Amino acid sequence: MRKILLIIFFSAAFITAQTISWQEITSTYTLPEGVELYKGTRTSPILQAFYFKVDMNNPDLAIRPYLTSSTAITATLTQRFGAYGAINGGFFGGTTSYSTVLYPFSVKAQNVTAVTRNSLSYPVIRSFFGMNEDRTFTVDWIYHFGAEVSDIYRFDAPMQYISNDPTPKPAPVKTTGSQLEGILTGIGGAPTLVKNGQVNITYNEEIMWGSGVDYSIRDPRTAVGYTADNHVIMFVADGRSVVSEGVSLPELASIMIDLGCVEAMNLDGGGSTQMAAGNQTVNYPSSRALPAILAIVHSDSLNLPKTPTFEKAIDTGDEGVVVNGDGWFTSANPGFYGGTPAMLNEVGDGSASVEFPASVPDSAEYEVYGWWVSSSNRAGDTPFIITHADGFDIVRVNQKTNGSAWQYIGKYNFTGALGEKVMITDGGTGGTGTYVVADAVKFVTYDAVTSIDEIEIPDIMGKFNLINNYPNPFNPNTKIRFSVEKDSKALIEVYNSLGEKISELFNSTAESGKHYELDFSGENLSSGIYYCILQAGGKTTASKMILVK
Numbered sequence: 001m002r003k004i005l006l007i008i009f010f011s012a013a014f015i016t017a018q019t020i021s022w023q024e025i026t027s028t029y030t031l032p033e034g035v036e037l038y039k040g041t042r043t044s045p046i047l048q049a050f051y052f053k054v055d056m057n058n059p060d061l062a063i064r065p066y067l068t069s070s071t072a073i074t075a076t077l078t079q080r081f082g083a084y085g086a087i088n089g090g091f092f093g094g095t096t097s098y099s100t101v102l103y104p105f106s107v108k109a110q111n112v113t114a115v116t117r118n119s120l121s122y123p124v125i126r127s128f129f130g131m132n133e134d135r136t137f138t139v140d141w142i143y144h145f146g147a148e149v150s151d152i153y154r155f156d157a158p159m160q161y162i163s164n165d166p167t168p169k170p171a172p173v174k175t176t177g178s179q180l181e182g183i184l185t186g187i188g189g190a191p192t193l194v195k196n197g198q199v200n201i202t203y204n205e206e207i208m209w210g211s212g213v214d215y216s217i218r219d220p221r222t223a224v225g226y227t228a229d230n231h232v233i234m235f236v237a238d239g240r241s242v243v244s245e246g247v248s249l250p251e252l253a254s255i256m257i258d259l260g261c262v263e264a265m266n267l268d269g270g271g272s273t274q275m276a277a278g279n280q281t282v283n284y285p286s287s288r289a290l291p292a293i294l295a296i297v298h299s300d301s302l303n304l305p306k307t308p309t310f311e312k313a314i315d316t317g318d319e320g321v322v323v324n325g326d327g328w329f330t331s332a333n334p335g336f337y338g339g340t341p342a343m344l345n346e347v348g349d350g351s352a353s354v355e356f357p358a359s360v361p362d363s364a365e366y367e368v369y370g371w372w373v374s375s376s377n378r379a380g381d382t383p384f385i386i387t388h389a390d391g392f393d394i395v396r397v398n399q400k401t402n403g404s405a406w407q408y409i410g411k412y413n414f415t416g417a418l419g420e421k422v423m424i425t426d427g428g429t430g431g432t433g434t435y436v437v438a439d440a441v442k443f444v445t446y447d448a449v450t451s452i453d454e455i456e457i458p459d460i461m462g463k464f465n466l467i468n469n470y471p472n473p474f475n476p477n478t479k480i481r482f483s484v485e486k487d488s489k490a491l492i493e494v495y496n497s498l499g500e501k502i503s504e505l506f507n508s509t510a511e512s513g514k515h516y517e518l519d520f521s522g523e524n525l526s527s528g529i530y531y532c533i534l535q536a537g538g539k540t541t542a543s544k545m546i547l548v549k
Contacts, residue, residue: 374403
């Protein structure tokens with residue numbers, strides 16, 4: 001248990017030093033590692049408050065809002081969205097949020113850009129609490145110039161209104177702010193409470209006068225902020241009850257500073273003040289249904305695009321692409337991938353094809369994508385024949401639509417072995433003047449793979465690039481393929497994991513552009529890892545081979 005001294009100011013009058021006693025109650029609820037929950041009490045003025053302390057140095061945790069048209073109390077929404085815990089969100093009316101709700105890459109609601117006071121419309125800049133893409137946090141004054149994330153601008157200060165200002169100011173312009181870049185999720189509110197570790201309550205500037213949110217009266221309150229060591233503080237104070245009077249905005253700002261916040265912002269309070277852990281309400285019960293919450297979730301709940309561990313696009317003009325049969329010609333249509341125009345062929349019997357090798361670095365599951373230039377005279381069932389480690393599949397795609405973008409074909413296991421490929425044939429259907437398109441394919445994996453620079457071989461050899469053998473793993477025979485950029489003396493040798501040379505497979509002049517295929521037998525060798533080393537043209541590359549008996 002720890003004590004926090006609060007010095008409370010109402011107007012300019014100093015009242016007295018108050019003490020809040022905080023006790024950790026994390027074990028009372030089911031919360032993940034990195035999330036702590038505290039309860040605070042005070043006898044005079046009577047107060048009951050709670051706060052989550054969320055360690056955002058834990059990569060498994062994230063902070064994000066949720067918005068729904070099916071309103072409910074915070075505990076119900078927390079359970080519905082599968083969150084660990086949550087507090088109520090920003091200001092609202094019915095099912096409409098008047099405060100920003102930002103999902104990854106999508107604005108679900110906006111801070112109001114103007115409010116009506118005394119029958120006049122006042123443009124206004126209001127507060128926003130956001131999580132950056134690098135998992136740091138910020139409290140900003142923002143304004144929406146449109147409905148997209150790119151239309152959100154931050155400003156160094158809100159508009160300089162005074163209480164009951166008789167004159168609305170001109171609407172903000174982009175040139176006096178800057179684009180809110182690098183933001184992933186966030187929620188709006190008002191006013192800002194803390195900036196740079198100091199009390200900075202922009203109540204008048206954010207036109208909270210006339211809003212029903214009082215400055216100095218003790219009320220139920222909700223706030224969010226963050227600390228210098230990247231912990232998020234999510235706070236609620238009960239009020240208007242026999243167990244708790246609540247806090248004023250100045251006191252709320254002081255509490256957030258005492259809890260370590262360097263920046264903090266007020267959220268909706270009063271009868272909306274709610275905190276939940278799972279499906280359990282933590283603070284004094286409130287039955288008000290809400291459209292928005294600010295939640296603690298697993299980072300997977302952000303539904304962010306995964307980062308590929310390997311990604312490679314192969315264009316029709318790239319090395320290794322093979323064109324079979326007659327009738328292929330380049331398209332004059334724009335929108336093709338890379339530097340080589342798309343290739344067309346009139347639909348036929350499937351004997352004409354373009355082969356794209358599956359040039360992947362390691363055995364893994366790969367997503368395959370296709371790119372084509374669409375038009376009304378394209379085949380609606382162009383065959384993509386995928387030869388992979390488990391056999392082959394035929395996927396027919398409609399090339400009349402969805403052109404000039406990567407389109408998902410399927411997910412398959414590849415090893416990088418010779419013969420693994422994607423083949424586009426002329427075996428579509430349609431009358432004369434209907435064409436299939438071969439433009440580009442792409443291989444993507446999110447599995448852990450050994451990159452070209454990470455293949456480890458004995459120290460006496462250093463590190464090498466990859467050349468392919470097939471099959472791999474093998475027992476006892478495998479084929480090794482290689483080529484050289486220009487005519488040069490080439491040496492192919494096989495070493496064991498101790499750096500001992502096992503075999504010399506090739507020692508002669510290799511011709512430029514010719515694809516060589518060598519046989520290697522491990523019949524007399526033990527199971528284990530072996531390395532095939534190619535030296536040619538002043539370069540050295542290697543492949544890791546696995547013999548399994």
